[in-house]
Amino acid sequence: MRRRLRSVALPLHRHSMPQVGIDAALVALAYFLAFRLRFDNGVPDDYADLQAATIAWVVGASVVVFTLFRLYEKWWRYTGHRDYVNIVEAVTVGTLFVPAFVALTQPVIVRSGRGDVALTVPTGVLALFFLLTLTLVGGARFVSRAVYERPPGGFRARSDARRVLIVGAGDGGRLVLREILRNRDLGLDPVGFVDDDPTKHRVRIDGVRVLGRTDELPRILDEAEPDEVTIAIPSAPGTLRARVVSACRTRGIPVRTLPTVFELLQTGGANVVRQARPVEVEDILGREPVRMELDRVGRYLDGEVVMVTGAGGSIGSELCRQISRVAPRKLILLDHAEDNLFRIQRELEDDRHVHPSTLAVVLADCKEGERMREVFAEHRPTVVFHAAAYKHVGLMELNPVEAVRNNAVATRLLARVAGEHEVKRFVLISTDKAVAPATVMGASKALAEYAVEAAQDRWPRTRFAIVRFGNVLGSSGSVVPIFRRQIARGGPVTVTDLRMTRYFMTIPEAVQLVIRSGSLGQGGEIFVLEMGDPVSIRHLAETMIELSGLRPGEDIAIEEVGRRPGEKLHEDLFNPYERTQPTPAEKITRAERDRLDPAVVEAMFDEVGLLVLEGDAAALAAKVSELTGMRASAALADPPDAPGPQAGRAVL
Template identity: 35%
Template sequence: MDLVLIGVSLWAASAVRLGGVWPDEVWGQGWPLLVVLPPIGVTLFHGLGLYRFVLRSLGRHDVIRIAQACFLLSLILAAFGFFDFELFLPRSTPIIFALLLAFLMVVGRGAARSYYQLLRERGFQKRPVIVYGAGESGMQLVAALNAGREFRPVAFLDDDKGLQGRFIAGRRVHAPGDVEALSKKFAASDVFLALPSVSRARRKEIVSFLSQHPVRVQTIPSMVELAAGFENIDRLREVGIHELLNRDAVDPMSALFSSVRGKSVLVTGAGGSIGSELCRQILAMQPSRIVLFEISEPALYSIEIELRELAAELDVELIATLGSVCDEARLYQVMLTHEVETIYHAAAYKHVPLVEANPLEGIRNNIFGTRAIARVAAACRIDRVILVSTDKAVRPTSVMGATKRMAEMVLQHAQAQSAQTVYCMVRFGNVMGSSGSVIPLFQKQIAAGGPVTVTHPEVIRYFMTIPEAAQLVVQAGSLGKGGDVFLLDMGEPVAILDLARRMIHLSGLEVKDAATPHGDIEIAFTGLRPGEKLFEELLVSGDVLSTSHPKIMRSLDGAADFGDLDEVLSELENAVLNHDVQSALRVLQRTVEGFISEYAPPNLPDNLVGADVIDLSISSSRAIIPDSALAGADYRSDLRSS
């Protein structure tokens, strides 16, 4: 192509300069130039690397290189005119020649690239998308999408009124309010956010606005991720639901990592949602040793494999230990062997309906597991013990909440008896993405086509991301002076019904209800589950005190008289050992402020008085097995009848 273009440009330059199709004064003696110059030019271009360009990636730098090559070839043409006195070649002809040739070469290569893309896209149905953000990131995203086979950018949205109505990268820039009209016009159900450097507050506003329209919203990585090289501009991901939370994360304060940095740290429940994130955060703060204590072998294996390589890089000793927090002897052995200095206690049964159905196991693990930790920590002279608690411990309506409040009281009681170990608790609300969280459930239900189940139209909850919760728990541990209950600032509460609607809209779907009977996903109300509240609280009583961290507050809930707590725990332990659900719940109801159990024991026949009671229930009921049955009779039929 270049052989032809060089000859055409040379002829056209002479014709333009002298105003004739075939000026004899040039071509009478100079016609050999039309034969000699093209091979010279192609040889020059080859030497300059023009034929090593990848055609589909033609860009600004390639155009500059082509212009330079054409300029050098025009100098060669000018040299012919200067040294050949028989050749009539006006001085402006080489300049015109260079401009024409550069133009034709760029246009020719651009046309070839467009034809290549046309052939490449043939047979692929690209999905139309709208790009929010017409800045540099938006243009880079459009270029990346054009190179792919999946998406076809059709329009820009931007808040800058100076850009609205203009064309960028061949697409018109529209106001954000046009999103629904554009979605219908181009059949575009996706909006890509190209706003990596926008503030968190503004990002939330944009996502909240888009969630009111039936479009699926995805985003490119943040500017920090792009600058660090962790992500690429075209690495799209779903907008996290945390974008809709009414709170801003606060950067960690490195001064508050003194409880873990350079120390031997033990994390109970290390394979759980909170425990595993605590391990990640603590490891990043470079303790001398981190002991993963977990009862579930698969969970322990998973977190150990994940952290092993990073621990080696940071020169942190990583120890995976199987065991139950109720086993004091095992805890004592582990703490002495690994010289533990700080304990983060995250091992607990936390699912409200499951603990409601299995109250004795909840009591055994949550209360007596915490007591075992407290006892062994005192015996081993551990520096700090930090309990991961919950807002459900405040005036609880569930067995789980009551056991967590009792766990707090156990640590406060231990603090009253210890001058060596600092015990404290960190209380916060729901954590997004943790096991049992409503958000993964909603995502699964939306993917399955619905319905999305909400317990009650008025239920509200506080939410926090797992990494932020774990980070604040670690920092709160350094603030403890003894017996403290720390509250994490959870921001504004979120209505679960509103959360469900927004998640449906962010998936590009419509809610199916009376107003939109032809919608995609229906929301079904199932009623509050046993032990659930409409709203949660973080404070039992007393004032909230500020700390050096803006998102961590201190309360002294329940730091009163614990003189009879040992007696209460003894009575509760006997009830658990005897599998006596009724007595255990009575003790909780008498001890924990606000807790009222809905458990109603059946009327027992006279001939069953004094019989052994075994907790076999999956609800609040229990099976009663007579002594005679346990003595050797066929008790299976008795079980079925009872």
């Protein structure tokens, strides 16, 4: 109850006036009927006088109470179950006003043999007034919503309406159905539900029957003959979406899906039917999603000053979106790409959940030490997510100096500045390509991991952590955008090796797990996100072609062009010398390994830094490959279980 009274201003607007008038009439009617029903033989004169003397006060007080309890903040047709609880509270307070007012004002005095006595409202009248007011006030809202959702005369689809089958009879499915029933202009006619819950089988939901389970979908499609299918399960696993798409594709029926939970959060969940979009490869290949309460797992960021580097990139921008929802004191967006930074700035400023005063937008390059120290001194971040990195393997092979400068040397610099300013937490976004690296890009990220581990020993007051994961669908370094462009041009879709597999995860899930990992570290850990089963790149290409309504190998050719230098057939998430350890968090494990001596890391970066300054690309590529390879060779020669030359250290 106290949460409703925190605002002094009365939440009224011009659209509230008709609602206030109707409620006033209903309260007056309830008060009048309460007296009439209490006295079977007519209301005695004294009580009739009491009723006449108090009815205006009761109506006025009830309207004020209803206003304070915010019953007029929304149209009645949008009344939900929480609003009905609010109505009960408001009517209770309004009813208690009646005896209190009568006791204080004593409007009617009755003469008796014992002297003058102030007349009170009978308990029966109060009980009846409470029940009648609750019924009339709540009932008016219920009727308004019922009429809005299903107009008088029932739902009549337009003659040209498209027949739609809804997969999922849960909250998402019912929401879709209500939107269709409310909005005839959508031109949709719901023909049934499909749901795997056996308790819903053959049940009618708002007049629409559940026709069967998803494994019966081929039969249901043949019998119902829908024009389209809508998957109304925002958290549906990729396997279910793939099963639905497969059954519909053979019959030429288009499939649409509701946005994911993350997308619905970003849009506020309004007008979900119009937000339904075609099924994409991310929906099918994305593994069963991890469901976390972001408010809970990201609570450690509440009130913190959080910096995200690479804020305009695919991972960095999603980090900004999700972090902005856990109430940081300030969110610092840092990027050296002007267009990307401007795009995420405008997106967050337009988000009604984000107050512009909590955003700080910094155009800067992580490779510039003096600039980074200026930024840290000005904004004093307490948590840093370092997502800025070059990702394109082929491009980095052609530009090894920039790859190492940006991915390795800049990470070492940023970790040093964070340690000097006693940042509480520093999280590096790493990659599976840092495992047994075979390319310059992978080796540069492996060096970045070494730098962060060494920083933990040098600045123990900062909790450094590394989060390693594989490919994310739709990121700037992903193969998915390349395949999309090739399909749009009519093919061919080029695959370097038909045997190749990769791990894939959706960007929102990866970022959610990154945020969770940031709360786990005690200092220097490497957290590895469980990526599920690896996906065949050939299967990925075929799936994307089929989702485009084409046939792989016939409409769009798939060509094998040969692997590039250093490109692996299969990626790994752990080095051979790392031990897999569990963590308290679902889908997050820890890679345990002996840390390099910080002095060794410093010597490594001295050599690398000199080659970067000289711009000797060939020598630099050879050196980083040598350095990362030496660690693996040393670790394999001295297994983790065997006592090394230094306890807890690996020496090159």
